[in-house]
Structures are given as structure tokens and as C-alpha cells.
Amino acid sequence: MNDDLERKNNTSDAHDGIDFSKRFDPLIATSNSYNCDIPTGTFPHDQQSFANSARELESGYNEFNIDVEDNSSSDSVDKNFTSDLNRDNTEYSSEEGQDFEGKIRSSRRGSPHKTIRLNVNARERRRMHDLNDALDDLRSVIPYAHSPSVRKLSKIATLLLAKNYILMQANALEEMRRMIAYMKSTSPSRYEPYSTAYQRIHDIPRLPSVPNQTSETSANYQGTNCELPYTGKKV
DNA sequence: TAGGCCATCTGGTCCT
């Protein structure tokens, strides 16, 4: 339990010296349950700095390596077990198969069932840690405010932001393809002055779904007014 | 203090 508490204290909401009063206001999402505009425009594309900032923010998050192999004798795991006993107000050393809260639990302290249960718990814990590591990796490549003064994205926010980022990139790619096709179709002179080419490019008819990308709208992916479901507040 | 977010435990189900 100590390991778990330490892990919790070092994870999401417990970064020392970080002002989490500032919540990141990214564009969050388009899901079926919350209708939001897909943001357009361009990200600031300094990916490396984004990733570095994310790692800085999340430093210490992946440094917990709970040994799940020797859990049968592990203090932390055993304390977890004890903690769970207390939670349920039921001792596992009581009659096997005792029913409480509609569940039948066969675990007993010191019994083979306990060992099996602990192994299952350890696997599940490891699985969830792997999932969280993957989410951290995802956060590290999503352009959002990785500043230490910005709170780490929640799981749901990470997924929704990633989805929107993919959609936005797809839009950008499509627009670029149109632009290239248009340039090819007009077969410009090899020696066309830059100003002429610039003018021509900016006269390209745009896709209906892609608004003008001015200097104001570009790099403003975070301005979308979207809300998360149950919170009703921006993330 | 309520609500959000999270980690963990647990039992059920599915898959190999």
C-alpha cells in the first residue's frame, strides 16, 4: 500500500511546485455525446520541445517499478490486501466463500487462493500501468501546453485531443494536396516571380470544411470551445 | 464539501 500511495502521490495531481490551479484549455473534442467543432489551423510544430516539456511535467511518473513477481511475500502487496480487507470490513481469514455486498470472495489469507488472487491483481496492475505508459507516450506527442504550470491532461482529455489532432492533420494534408494539384494544373513558368506565385496560391479556392488559415487562426488549435461530458467544464 | 480523476481490487467473460 505504501508503494501505491507513493505512486499516487507522485502521479497525476501531486507534482510538487507545480501550479495546477491553471487548467489547460485545449480543444477537446468531438465525440457523439458532445458536439464540438473540429478545430482547424496549425499547431506550433516544435514537437521535440513539446515532448521534452511533457516529459519534464511527467517526470517521476514512470519511475515506479513495483515488483509483481514476488508478491506473495511483498510487503506492499500484502498491505494492499490488508487494506482491502479493511475496506470491506471483512477478514479474508473468515469462512471461505463468505458473501458480502453480493460478491462471493474465496480469497483467504495464507491460502492458495490468496496467492492466485494476488497474482491476478499484480497482472491487472501491470496491465493498467502499461496502459498508462501508453497514454503518457500519447501525451508526449500531442501538441498541447506541456508547461509545468499546466495541469497534466486527463485520460479522457488525452484521447479526445489526440482524436482531434488526427482529424486536423488529415484536413491539413488534404488542403496541401489540393494546393499541390492546383499548382501543377496551372503549370507555372519556371521563372515565375515569387510574388506572382504567392498571389496565385492565395487565390486557391478552399475546401468548405477548411476555413481560411490566417495568421490569427493558425497556431490556435487550443482555442476551440469544447467541453467534456460529465464535467461540463473545459479541460 | 462536492465533484473530478485516479489507482486498485475484484469477478465475469472471452480467447488461446
Place this chain on the structure above:
DNA sequence: AGGACCAGATGGCCTA
């Protein structure tokens, strides 16, 4: 049979 996956329950921490 054992492991992966999933969802519900629970309790802790943090913020508004």
C-alpha cells in the same frame, strides 16, 4: 486452464 480484457466498486487526493 490460464491470461487478457472489461466494468463495477471503493477509497484517496486535489480543486473549485
